[in-house]
Amino acid sequence: MHYPTLLSISKKRGVTTAFKALIFLGMILVSPFHTHAAVLYTNGDQTHSQSYTFFGPTSTFTYTGPTQQVKSISVEVSNTLFSGGNASGVELQINSAGGHSCLYNDNIDHSLGMTTNGSSLVFYTSTQPLTENVSGDCTLVNGNSYTFAIYFPHGAGQTISSNQDVSANLYFILNSTLLDTTTHIVDFTPEDGASVSNPVTFSIHGYVNPADLGNAVVGIDFTLHNIDQNVLLLGAFSPSDIYILRNTLATTSGDFYYSTTTYIGTGNYRLEASLQRSYLSGWIVNPFSPIDSDMSHQFVVGSSTFIGSIQQNMFNDIFGAHGSASSSPTSTAALLAGCNPLGAFNVVNCTSAMFVPDPVQIQSLVLNFQQGVASHAPWGYVQRLFQIMTSSTTAALPTFTASIPTGPGDKPFVYSTVTFDPGEMLASGGALLDSVRDPVDNKSVRDVFYPWVQGSVALVVLLTIAADVMGSHRHDTGEVKSKKT
């Protein structure tokens, strides 16, 4: 199987580091939004800027940045917007589009070239932004669409005409108190545990802190592993790893995005995204780097395979030891933190994590056993038999119809048809039994006797098994003893 897009990328391993850096920069610049997504830090807050060109009074833009609550919004518009006009105010709106949650519309005329209300609104010149504090929870979500509008003046209902080409820079001052400003992988797709179909879109969103762009640089790897049995068997002859991004170097701080869509074969895959500090121009990755973000998603294209699932489970076990398992992060992986001698070492938690499988692991194990072993002949027939016998599905009982000659006289006989429906009889009988109630506790016969019957049957089954295990029902006739002697 050949997948031209990914393989062609993987063949670029020999390309020089500088060229790959240029490719990565290019990917950021041609991201779906019109412009750069630089991130600056001011007084502990994060300023996320986006600039774009739009026509007319309103325009819809797609926000590409960290999903975060907005503290204030600034807009920087070109001079041409107001030349020749006698406008005295501008109104700034950020409205929801497509049902997204951020709704901001202050309905206030903001005067040009003047300062109003001191801190709440400052508009300096065309090159300095008009800033408006946002009250309430206005959270911009990465990838969502919003409508941006400039009206002037609000009272006269005058707006920018549709033939006016207005350039504007938007600045979102984000609330950084909840923001993770360390260099890290924000998210990537396909999601963990997803079942997807072709073509598959691979995307990654990361963040690089400016302080980490010093003498060293940050390397980004985005690798796809096919973990199907046929690939494993041929792994010695043909490497199964496909490098979507291979030691690509981040040259700018802030958010970075990469996305590609391609066709891949059906089966089990593991997608690994890692972010590490590199040095010596990116040829050597520092294994002791504090920037060590390594995440893994496992997904299925088309249908999963038994051995692929087992491979994923074992990978999770090993990866879980490092606290970054892609599944059950709050159980085994969390307990394993107790094994860290430099951290909060806890012998009970550590031992539990090492030897006691968590429920997700057991469930996965049983499922794999059913699919990979028990469903195959000959015991597959036993499994199917038990599956049928333990099913609670009901079926209609057959009805019996008879034609009986009735009436006196000779031929021709008069026939009457009699139909017997046992299903109806059972349903009526059951309803009748349940209608008989104990006058004190209002319990039916079933309510009263069910636990007793269940307990008796369970006791008989347990005694039978115990007798079989202990061999108490096998009488010693002395025959064996005499043979020995």
Added chain:
Amino acid sequence: MIIDFLLNFLLLIVGSVFSILPSVSTLPTIAGFDIDTFMVNGMGMLNTYFTTFWPVAIMFQGFLALMLYYILKMGLRFFLGHRAPGHV
């Protein structure tokens, strides 16, 4: 983690061996007689009967539990031979 890893590894080996055997989703049809359909319909009717005669349903569940025990015992004997517990 260690137990799970070992069980997964064991399952991988056993599963690889048995993957050459055909996968079973239904019971076979012998001489034109569809055993699977017969069993599904039969159990469906029995379940209808159980809705009223619930004590029989409990006894049937007990019977199934006992059969499961004997099947597990047979499996252990198959794999462990004379080392299986309870073997005489």
